[in-house]
Amino acid sequence: MTRRRSGHERGAMGGVRATRASRVGRAVVVAVALLWSLGPVAYGVVLSVRPYAEVTRDPLGLPTELDLSAFSTAMRDESDGGFGLGRFVLNSLGVAAGTVVLSILVCVLGAYAAARVRYRGRAVTNGIILAVYLFPGIVLAVPKFVILSRLGLTSTLVGLLIVYVAATVPVALYMMRNFFLALPQSVEEAAIMDGCSLGQLLVRVVLPIAIPGVVATAIYVFMIAWNEYFYALLFLVQHRDLWTAPLGIAQLGDFQVPVTVLLAGSIAVTVPVVIVFFLAQRYIVSGLVQGAER
Amino acid sequence: MTAGPVQAPPGRARPAATTRPTTAAQRANRSGWLLVSPSLAVVALVVLLPFVLVVVFGFSEIRLVDIPFLGTEPVEWTLDNFRQAAASQAFWGALWTTVLYAGLTAVGSLAVGLVLALALRRRFAGRGLVRALLLVPYVLPVVAAATIWKTALNPQYGVVNAFGRAYLGWDTPVGFLSTTSAEVWGVPVPVALLVVVLFDIWKSAPLAFLFLTARLQSVPGEIEEAAALDGANRRQVLRFMLLPQLRAVALLLLLLRFIWSFQTFDDVYLLTEGAGSTQVMAIQVYTELVTKADIGSAAAFGLLMSLILCVLLAGYVLLSRRTDES
Structure with a gap:
């Protein structure tokens, strides 16, 4: 900043204060950005409440009345004239919930060790964890598929669960380690002074203050498992009753399913994720971008 | 669980321990390994073991039908998979497509992110809400996002083509997701890839x-106020103060996005299934595995991909070291 000293005479306040022009410019950027981010989503919502015939006749039209039949058609069972998305959602819910429980259990311990305990080999294990976080996952898809199919698990939801735990452990470790590092250490030191055991320390002292971080990580893990498509396609494409919600929607797209029903299904599986994310947004974001502030 | 906590409390050293101050360190050691072992076990089972196997598969002749006999027969080592990959048009084509795709995505998302971050830097009414809303595309399940985009770009009833024909004078609908290349003002443009x-x-x-x-x-x-007092205008503040501050994180973002996009499968497959010359490497691996049922070849493709990524990762590590130091 010192290099600009020569311009000192040129009006002290001209610099940072937002001018009128810059405020207008910002308003334009913000409006375009919102249109760009939300436009497609709004389009999807609008189409999902219009009757299919009307959409094909007048693609640019707006809904004249609220037609929610696409949602129930998407959700109902095949035997009931629907497309079975309700069952796919239940499959997804089961796998995602299982992934969250297993992944968080494993990672709370590992992340705490990585953040706080000074054990021999800590640098090496932390290095391994970072390497795994950045490791290209697609390379391992082939051997994972082979191993699980050798074990007879590729056409089961359990196989999918195993893969999802594997996929989420690195990122969960990374996020929770960041959360633990941000906690004040003095409380733990006091507890240790009082002769607290490791188990007590974790359950009674650390977890209660770390709970926002744990919940945020759990939500992020849930989102990954809920949104996952590749392994579901690889493992379960031939077993329609086991399809997860993303696989179901993608597969139905290849059938003669009205596009309004597909969009209704897409919106239906999106809304819960978006709501939950925004409830915990602040914590998730801080866990993800930690380290970028430096 | 008898392992001690992070540091041994003073005066509670076990009487059996005759060696002096090592107890605290020993306890920390034991608790550390106890805590980290489940994570390491998961990593070993689902990352290290598969990695060893993918190397074995890449150097052997193995197809999907061989899976039931895995481990019962000796491995026949061969370099055929790599030889075939190097000789195939599909591999080099996919590599070029992937590099182009990942490069453009990395630069584009950084540029858009930068504009947004700078525009929303100053406080204004509703900034928190705007910030949250901008995250929606990131949170959206990829399948839902792809379904919406596919619908919007559909030649028959999609909003983009309808708009183009109604207001921009397009004669025929454009197949955005299936057109390999189209002339725009005499310049060939890879439509589907873009x-x-x-x-x-x-x-x-x-x-x-x-x-x-x-x-x-x-x-x-x-700092910014000081610069203003010194007479720096807004463009100078941006150019000489903010952008240099952002350089390190911007470089990391570029590299990370390139690495992530380099292995993208979902987005491309869901939108085009590889049509319109969008066969990226990940789709090649999938095709070799599922359509051609050739595990060895799929593994070789994957290994070559990871070789390229490893070079980039090494770059990332060096870069973040440098950032840490500065």
Whole structure:
């Protein structure tokens, strides 16, 4: 900043204060950005409440009345004239919930060790964890598929669960380690002074203050498992009753399913994720971008 | 669980321990390994073991039908998979497509993220809400996002073609997701690939925006005020103060996005299934495995991919070292 000293005479306040022009410019950027981010989503919502015939006749039209039949058609069972998305959602819910429980259990311990305990080999294990976080996952898809199919698990939801735990452990470790590092250490030191055991320390002292971080990580893990498509396609494409919600929607797209029903299904599986994310947004974001502030 | 806590409390050293101050360190050691072992076990089972296997598969002749006999027969080592990959048009084509796709996505999402972060830097009414809303594309399940984009770009009833024909004078609908190349004012444009890139930028720019915003927030306001007092105008503040501060994180974002996009499968497959010359490497691996039922070849493709990524990762590590030091 010192290099600009020569311009000192040129009006002290001209610099940072937002001018009128810059405020207008910002308003334009913000409006375009919102249109760009939300436009497609709004389009999807609008189409999902219009009757299919009307959409094909007048693609640019707006809904004249609220037609929610696409949602129930998407959700109902095949035997009931629907497309079975309700069952796919239940499959997804089961796998995602299982992934969250297993992944968080494993990672709370590992992340705490990585953040706080000074054990021999800590640098090496932390290095391994970072390497795994950045490791290209697609390379391992082939051997994972082979191993699980050798074990007879590729056409089961359990196989999918195993893969999802594997996929989420690195990122969960990374996020929770960041959360633990941000906690004040003095409380733990006091507890240790009082002769607290490791188990007590974790359950009674650390977890209660770390709970926002744990919940945020759990939500992020849930989102990954809920949104996952590749392994579901690889493992379960031939077993329609086991399809997860993303696989179901993608597969139905290849059938003669009205596009309004597909969009209704897409919106239906999106809304819960978006709501939950925004409830915990602040914590998730801080866990993800930690380290970028430096 | 008898392992001691992080540090041994003073005066509670076990009487049996005759060696002096090592107890605290020993306990920390034991608790550390106890805590970290489940994570390491998961990593070993689902990352290290598969990695060893993918190397074995890449150097052997193995197909999907061989899976039931795995482990019962000796491995026949061969270099055929790599030889075939190097000789195949599909491999080099996919590599070029992937590099183009990942490069454009990385640059595009960084640029969009930068504009957003700078525009939302100053406080204004509703900024928190705007920030949250900008994250929606990032949070959206990829399948839902792809379904919406596919519908919008559909030649028959999609909004883009309908708009183009109604207001922009398009004679025929454009197959955005199936057209390999189209002439725009005499310049050939890879239509489908650019649409996929645009989709990925749409989905990933919010993350770049988050990282850049976090970095911008840690630039102390006083520096900027001082610069203003010294007579720096807004463009100078941006050029000489903010952008240099952002350089390190921007480079990391570029590299990370390139690495992530380099292995993208979902976005491309869901939008085009590889049509319109959008066969990226990940789709090649999938095709070799599922359509051609050739595990060895799929593994070789994957290994070659990871070789390229490892070079980039090494770059990342060096870069983050440098950032740590500065």
